[in-house]
Each structure stands twice: as structure tokens, then as C-alpha cells.
Amino acid sequence: MEILILLLVLVIVVFAVTDVRRSLITRPVFRIFKKILPPLSDTEREAMQAGDVWWDGQLFSGRPDWHQLHAMTPPTFSDDEQAFIDNQLETLLAMLDDFRIVQQDRDLPEEVWQYLRKERFFAMIIGKEFGGLDFSPAANSHIVARIATRSLSAAVSVMVPNSLGPGELLSHYGTDEQKQRWLPALAQGDEIPCFALTGPEAGSDAGAIPDTGVICEGEHDGEKVLGIRLNWDKRYITLAPVATVLGLAFKLYDPDGLLGEKKAIGITCALIPTDHPGVVTGDRHYPLNQAFMNGTTSGKDVFIPLDWIIGGVEYAGKGWRMLVECLSAGRGISLPALATATGHTAERMTGAYAYVRQQFGLPIGKFEGVQAAMGKIGGTNYSLESMRRLTVNALCQGKSPSVVTAMTKYHMTEMGREVMDAAMDIHAGKGIQLGPKNYLGQGYMATPVSITVEGANILTRNLMIFGQGATRCHPYVLQEMDAAANPDEEAGLREFDKLLMKHIGFAVSNVFSSLFMGLTGSRFNQAPVSGETGRYYQHLTRMSRVLAMAADVSMLIMGGDLKRKEMISARLGDVLSHLYMASAVLKRYEDDGRQQGDLAFVHYALQHHLAAIGKAFEGFFDNFPNRVVAYTLKFIAFPFGIRFREPRDEVLQQISESMMEPGATRDRHTFLCYWKDDAEDMTGHMEKAFISMLAMKEVYKTLRKAEKRGDIGADLHGDALVDAAIAAELIDATEADKLRETERLRKGAIAVDSFKPGTIENVSFYKKPTKRSRKSSTAEEA
Template identity: 60%
Template structure:
């Protein structure tokens, strides 16, 4: 006992007596930390400091405050926003013929362009004082999702001016003069904007853009003017072929020190009228399966005045920070909205089609193989809507959560692709024959576009989510990085020493708590609710703690190499992502009042999240650079083994029943899906057929009973119905109702054909 007391006393002295701690612990660790410190480029440093840390920080640190999440206000549209959706958006969609836009005209018709401009579709994010609508992130997302369910080409056209671009950059950083001139013109449609960032040699690595500007003096409008000589070559620029004003990102150089002492100023953003001499626009790309305006822009030695920099001369070289901060918000709205649209359209149409389409005398939705795919569609759509609502709620509260929006963009677009794959399989031939009645084909072809832009999904997963999150979300690492980077070694060591002590306590607490959670299978963890959701809160808290431990160990052992071990860090990013989406799903369930009708969807989504978390951890442990440490971590997080499984088959039937029945939950999960009321609208035909079949359920039951009793001879559906009417099994009125339903059903499953092509 005496020896134990001595050992503990020595440890306490080493840890808490500053001179000894600094000499024996802090200084050696400081030197080691500097040696493994990953080199951060200027653009990476800007990205690290941009945006805010929000719920992602709670999950990363292992102590999520669930009650704080549940106490967040339930997101809700304002009366003005709802009225715009009910009127302007509804009118716009009624004007839209997506088949004609994509297959014939390769562009929006002029009347739609004019309607978009005059009704403010390009000014959703512009302040009311400048003539804009100043809608919330939730409204922006909702509008884009609804439009996308009708036409992806139209949705992209609407979303780009309301995402990263001149309108947003001017609103946040423009000079008062720039705002007063440009924002009203953008709001009322006099100007059509585009923003040129991507080039042939710079995509996701936007910091490497070769486009350059040289500070110089030249004649402009008859006067010698301080300005910039610009040369650029950009591609993939949405709206560029029709834009009247070009936002341009370039690297600014000042070789003659006309602005100050620094030669290389860094990335800068400027606003240039496309009518300005030397600006080249007009040539188009043809995005796969879609017809929105997208193209190239170039310029060589184009001179612009210095005050055309967005924000004015004082913002020279600050463009990257501006872009990252705006992108961290915009990335959570527009592209995820396209993923949500896939879910809403897919769930509504597939539920109806699975009832209407019959094989072997049964609706195809009754077959277990089809139900397996339908469960994925319904379960993922529940989570898509939950994630959309939570992320936009955060943005409307003023957060700019870079990690959360990267998670949202990556996973919602990927989930949208998964949903569409299953939807296409179930619709089969109906989905692959293009024509006016195909409501899936263009979206299926277009969803890869959402996956490749605003940060290609592969790089978002492998570099951004954990790579940036490990530094931003960790409570101490960013402070340690800053201390290690301090050019004054003594000051850096002092700061590092104070942070390190806190870090050691944090890490020790996480290790012991994670083991305790694992040994008890999380059963002793408190949950903010009771009932079906309570076990999920416990398991997610347990996995959050496990992530905190594994992230700390990975950063300690691998240091700067962790950035290069992309597959390894991506798996930890997957854990964080699944934790976030599961959190969103629990919040959505709570906001809906925890109805029993949601149980199957909730359990399917969360069981899938936990299974994906388990698989990500298994891959992380198996591929850790030090196999011994990998196995120790595995036993620490999963002492009894990883027992999370994929969702149970029994949930599939429950989900399918909701998808194939009219009801509140079906409407809630598909309220963003456009249903046309015109006679020949394909979505309207499916929906009317679906409703008619439910109205004929009793008639179908009478006919089936008569066949089984031998009163009606078994044959085709139409023959049996006619015979049942003749035998008096059903009335003539019921027979006519059945005939109307069958006509609608045949119209719903029909596909387009053409005399010639």
C-alpha cells in the first residue's frame, strides 16, 4: 500500500508541479509534436479557421448533450415563404415540361427565364432592403427540392444564384457601394450571375488555381487607374453562357508593391460585367442528362479597376477565406436539397407504382425482394428529410458549420443516388424508356452531377470530414497546433504546456469511460427520452466516446501521416457522419411527437447508422498502421465484439405498408414531391391510379372471393371483373368504378413509344 501511495504521489507531482511537468513531459512532447506536425498550407489554414463548430463538436468530443439538441426550435417556414411555395413555385412547376427542356430545346423556355427573374427566384438569399426575398435556409432548401422533383435542370438554374456566387459574396463582404449597385440588379433579374472558380488544373484543390491577376496601372475610361491585369481559363461554370456578371476567383500578385509590401497576396474575388472588353463567355458544356446552362469562360490580360474586387481593395488576398466561409453554409443547402428530392420523389412514386404494377396477380410491393429495396428507399428518405431539416435549422440559427455541411453534402447526395438505384430497379422498364411520361430518367442521369461539384464526394469523405474535423472539433488540438507554430519557442511551450495538461485529462477520461461503456454495452448511459428511441441515444453516446478515443490515438501515433492515410481517416469521418445523421433522425422523430407510425422508419435508419459505424470502426482497427494498437483500440471500444447488425427484415414490411397506403407519414416523407394535376402529367397519373386502387379494395375482395368460391371463372383481371358484374357479385356501378381504375392503372404502367426517332 505504501508503494502504491508513493507511485501515485510521484505521478501527481509530475503532472501538477509545473517545472517538473514541463521538463519531463511537456517539452519532450512539444518537440515530438512539432516533428509530426502536418505542414499546413495557407489555404488549409484558412479552411481550418473558417466556419463554426456546432453539434459536430459535441459528437467528436464524446459527450453529446442530447437535451440541448432536442431543445432546438422545430424548423418552420414563415407565412411569406409558404405562400411563395404555394403560389410562385406551384405556377413555375405547372409551366415546366422537363422532357421538352432536356430532350428537345436543351434550355429553359424564355417564359420560364422571365418568370424566374420577375418573381425573385434568383434573390432568395438577398436582403429585403435590396429587393430580395431574404428567405431562410429551410425555405431555400425546400424550394430547390420541390423544383428538383419536377426538373433537375430547372432546380440547378435556381439554386446556383442562391448558393456560392456573387449574391452571397456581395451580401457578406461587398462594399456598401457594391451592394447598393449590384444587389438590386441581381434581385430583380436585370443581371444574371455566375461564379468562376474551377479550371482545367484546379477542381477540389481550388487553392492551386493558376488564374492570376497582376496589380498595375493602366488607362481606364480616359484616366490612369490602379487595377489588375487578369488572365483566366475556367470550366464547368453554371450560368456562364448566359451570365451578365462574372464572379471570378484568381491569385493576385503585386510585383511592384503598389498595394503594400507583400508580392503574393493570395486568392482574390472580383466582380466583372461579361460585356467588359476581353471577357469571353458563351460556349456550353452539356451536363449528362440535363440541360442547364453550364460552360466556359476565359480572359487574357483583361484590365479591371482595383475597386472591382469584392469588398474593395482591403479584401485583396482574402478570397479563399470568403469562399470557404460561404461554401461551408451553401454546401449544406442546395446540393443536399437535390438528394432530398430524390428521396421524396422516389418514395412517393415507388410506393404508388409498387401497388399499381402487378406480377403473378399481385402488386409487386408484396414481394419480399421488392420490399427489401423499398425499405431502403423509405428508411433513407426518412433520414434524408431529418438531415435536411437539422442542417438548415443550424444555418438559420447563424451557424456556419463547415464539417456538418460537408457531411450533409456528401451523404445526402450519396443517399439520393442509392435511393434512385433502388427506385429504378423497382420501376424497371418503366424507368429506362425515356419520354414525356418518364418522371425518373432525367434525375437518375443528373444526380452524379451533384456528387461531383462543390467538392467531389471522394475528396470530401477522404480529406475534409475527418481531416478538417479532427482539428476543428477537437477541444485542444487546434490550440496545440497554434502553440507549436508559434515562432517564439518559449511562448509556444508555455501555451502548449497548459493545453497538454487538459488534453491528458480529456484523453484519460475518454479511455476509461469508453471501456466502461463497452463492458456494460452502454446500458448504464442516461438517455433524454424513454421508449423506442432510448437505446439508440445510449449506443450513439457510446460510439461518440469511442470516436473521441480513436481520433486521439490516431493523431498521436500517425501525426501528419494521418492526412495521407486517406482511407483510414475517411473511416473515422464515416463514424462522425453516421453519428450526425442519427442525431438528426432522433431530433426529427422527437419534433414529430414520437408517433408510433414512425417506429419502423426510425429503427431502420438508426440500425443502419449503427451498423455503418461498426463497419467503419472494424475497417479502422484492421488497417491501423500498428496492428497491436489497432487490436487494443478494438477491445477498448468493443470489448465483447461488434454486434451491430443491418436492419431486420421485419422492418421492411412495415415500411412498405406505409409507402403503399395513403396516410400522414407518407405525406410527411414526400411533401417535396411535385404531383401534377394536368390530365397527362405522369406523376398525377400514378397518384390518381394509386388512389383509385385503394377506393376499389372492397370490389377487388368481392371478385377474389367469388373466384375462390367458384362463382367466377379464373381468367384475366378484366374478364373476372366482367364476369363478377354479370353474375351480380358486384353492381354495375362498382364495375364501372373498377373499369375506371383499371384504365388509370394501365395508363400508369404504360411507357412511351414513338413512330420513329
């Protein structure tokens, strides 16, 4: 007993007496920490410091405040935004013929280009003081997503000027002179922008771009001025073939010290008119049969004045930080909008098709194999829309959560691919045969585009989400890194000492809390709501705590090697991501008023995300290099094993039945999907057939019974079915007319497009882009 008391006193003295603690504990740990600290390149450090920590920080802390999540007010549209959505957007959607755009013209029709410019679709992020629309991220996301349900080529053409590019960079960093020169012209559509970052040798590693600019003297507008001699070769640049102004990222050098002592200034962004001498644009890529303008640009010995640097000379070398800070638009708005459009279209059209398409006398949506795929579509779409809303919520609050937008981009584009695959499986030939009535084929082919751009998904999952999230979202690690990097070692040590004590308390608390929650099945965790979703909050709080424990141990054991252990870190990133997605689902369910019709979708989403968390942890424990630590962690976190499972069959069946029922739930889940009340329309033909068949449901039941009794022949369709029903006196004249129309719509809906010989062969493979003039026709007329 005396020894135990002595040891306890010794521990208290060591930790309580500051000088003793710093000497015996903090200083050795400080030295070790500096050694194992993962080395960061300049671009990595800038990426790490850019953006905000938001709800992701709560989830990473192990102590998510669910009341704080619920208190976030969902964004709404302003009067101007709603009017634009109701009028200009609807007009545009009615103008779009995706088959003509993609298969025939391989470009947007000139009248569409003019309408986009006239109505300022390219100016949603530009301020009203410069003639832009100044729309919120919520309106931006809604508009891009709804266009994407009609034409991905049109959606990409709209989203790029409103994403990472000259408009956004100028709005945030441009000089007053640059803003006055360019933003009004961009807002009116007199200028078409593109931004050139990616090149043959630099994709994900943007810091390795070989494109260069050298500070020197040269001639501009007949005068000798100080400027930059540029050389670049870029590819994959959307809108480059038709752009009139080019945003360019390059590495800037000052070998003669004309700006100062620094020779290698760093990544810089400049704005260059495409008709400037030496600028080359026009060549097109052909991105997976899509018609949006995407191509190359290059320049050799192109001289520009210094004031063409975005933000002026003081922003020379700050280009990478500028780009990273602005990436939230592409990662958090545009690409998630495309993925959500896929979900809305797939759920609405697949539900209709599964009812309209019949085999063995039943809608194919009544067969369990089809129901499994339908359940996945509906449940995943619920997560997609939930995640879109929550991420847009952050952006509307003025936040720029870099980790959240990385998670959103990766998982939503991958989920969009899964939804499209399931929809194509159900539609079979209807989805394969391209033509004016195929609403899936082009989206199916275009899915890899979203997955590839704005940071390829492999990079995003394996390096960014946890690699950046572990540092940014952790309550103490980033501050400890700053302390360790302090050139004043003693000052750094003092700050590190304060943080280390907090970190130790945090880690110890996570270990014991994880074990307690594992032994009690999370049942003592508080939930902000009761009812069927209350249990999910308890599970998610527990998984958040386990993640915090696993992350701390991983960083302690592997240190800088964790950066290279991509498979390990990616699994922890998956845990964080699915915690975020599950949070989004619960938030949406509450925001929508806990709709009873949504419960099956909510159960699917939450059960799927928890199962994915369990799978990620299983892989983490199985592959953690220190096996003793791995077994210990697994026992603490899951003393009775990982027991989360994918949704049960009955949940999938409930979702599939809901997808085949018209009404508020279906409309609420698929409101982004555009369809026209036209039997010849791309989506309208299926919607009209679906509604008509449901209206005649009882008549079809009567006819099926008559067929079984032998009162009418088997396998009758169309006019033959109507004539037989009349002859057997099963329907009256009014019902006969309705049935005849319904059969016509049904046959049109299950039909696929075909073409006369020579029609397809005579369509030219390549259509040279029309260089957009600097003035729209509207401006010229004025």
C-alpha cells in the same frame, strides 16, 4: 508498499509542480508535437479556420448533450416565405414540363425564365433593402427541393444564384458601392450571375488555380487607372452561357509593388460584366443530358479596375477564405435539397407503383424481394429529410458549421444515389424509358452531378470530414496547434502546458469510459427519453466516446502521417457522420411528436447508422498500422465484439407496407414531392391510379376470388375485366363505371412512353443558349 507510495508521490510531484511538469513532460511533448504537426498549406489553414463548430463538436467530444439537441427549436417559415411557397412556387411547378425542358428545348422555356426573374427566385438570399426576398435557409432548402422533384434543370438554375456566387459574396463582403450597383439588379433579375472557380488544371485543389491577375496600370472608361490584367480559363461553370455578370477567382500578383511589398497577394475574387472587352462566355457543356446552363468562360489580357475586387482592395488575397466561409450554402442547402427531393419522389412514387403494378395477381410490393428495396428507400429517405432539417437548423441559427455541411453534402448525395438505384430496380422498364411520364430517368442520370460538384465526394470523405473535423471539433487540438505555432515559444509552451493537462485527462477518461461502456453494453448511459428509442441514445453516446478515444490515439501514433492515411481517417469520418445522421433522426422523431407511424422508419435508420459505425470501426481496427495498438483499442472499445447489425426483414416489410398506404404518414414523409391532379401529368398519373385502385380494393379482392373459382376468366384486364365482372353479376353499374375508370388509370400508370418514327431523330442535339438581356421583359415594359 513503500515503493508504490514513493512512485505515487513522484507522479504527483511531476504533475502538480508546474516548473517540474513543464521541464520533464510538457517541453519534450511540445517539441514532439511541433515535429509531428501536419504541415498545412495556406488554403488548408484558411479552410480549417473557416466556419463554426456546432453539434459536431458535441459528438466528437465523446459527451453529447442530448438535451441540448432536443432544445433546438425547429425552424419555421415566415408569413412571406409561406405565402411565396403557397403561391409563386406552386405556379412555377405547374409551369414545368421536364421532358420538354430536357429532351426537346434543352433549356428552360422563355416564359419560365421570365417568371423566375419577375418573382425573384434568383434573389432568395439577397436582403430586402436591395429588393431581394431575404429568405431563411429553411425556405431556400424547401423551395429548391420541391422544384427538384419536378425538374432538376430548373432546380439547379434556381439554386446556383442562391448558393456560392456573386449574390452571397456581395452580401457578405461587398463594398457599399458594389452592393448598391449589383444587388438590386440581381434581385430583379436584370442581371444573371455565375461564379467561375474550377478550371482544367484545378478542381478539388482550388489553391492550384493557374488563372492570374497582375496589378498594373491600364485604361478604363477613357482614363488611365490602377487595375488588374487578367488571364483565365474556366469550365463547368453553371449559368455561364447566359450570365451577364461573372464572379471570378484568380491568383493576384503585384510584381512592381504597386500595392505594397507583397508580390504574391493570393486568391482574389472579382466581379466582371460579361460584355466587358475580352470576356468570353457562351459555349455550353452537356452535363449528363441535363438542360441547365453550364459552360466555359475565358479571358486573355482583360483589364479591370481595382474596385471590381469583391470587397475592394482590402479584400485582395482573401478570396479563398471568403469562398470557404460561403460554401455552406452549396454544401448545406442546395445539394442536400436535391438529394432529399430524390428521396421524397422515390418513396412516394415507388410506393404507388409497387401497389399499382401487379404480377401473379398481387401488387409487386407484396413480394419480399421488392419489399427489401422499398424498405431501403423509405428508411433512407427518413434519414435524408432528418439530416436536411438538422443542418438547415444550424444555418438558420446563423451558424456556418463547415464539418457538418461537408458531411451533409457527401452522405446525402451518396444516399440519394442509393435511393435512386433502388427505385430504378423496382420500376424497371417504367424507369428506363424516357418520356413525359418518366419521373425517375432524368434524376437517375443527374445523380453524379450532385456527387461531383462543390468538392468531389471522394475528396470530401477522405480529406475533409475527419481531416478537418479532427482538428476543428476536438476540444483541444486546434488550440494546441495555435500554441505550437506561437512565435513566442515560451508563451506558446505555457499555453500548451495548460491544454496538455486537460487533454491528458480527457484522453484517460475516454479510455476508461469506453471500456466500462463496452463491458456493460452502454446500459448505464443516460438517455433523455424512454420508450423504443431510448436505447439508441445509450449506444450513440458510447460510440461518440469510442470515436474520441480512437481519434486521439490516431493523432498521437500517426501524427502528420494521418493526413496521408486517407482510408484510415475516412473511416473515422464515417463514424462522425453516422453519429450526426443518427442524431438527426432522433431529433426529427421528437420534433414530429414521436409519431407511431414513423417507428419502423426510425428503427431502420438508427439500426443502419449503428451498423455503419460498427463497419467503419471494424475497418479502422483491421487496417490501423500499429497492430498492438489496434488490438488494444478494439478490446477496450468492443470487448465482446462489434454487435450492431443491419435492420431485420420485418422492419423492411413494415416500411414497404406503410409506403403503400395513403394517409398522414405517407404525406408527412413525401411532402416535397410535387404531383398534379392530372392523369397525363408526370407524377399525377401514378398518384391518381394509386388512389383509385385503393378505393376499389374490395372490388379487386372479389374479382380475384371469382377468378380462382372460375367464375370469370383468368388474366383479364381493362374493359374485358369490367365486362366479365358485370356478366357474372359481381359488380353493379356504379361499381362498373368506377372499375372501368380505375383500369384506365392503372393501364396508363404502368404504360411507358413511345414515339412515332422520326419524332426523336428530329430533335436537335444542341440548342444554342439565348443570351439573357440585362433587362427582363417586365423591366422593359415598365
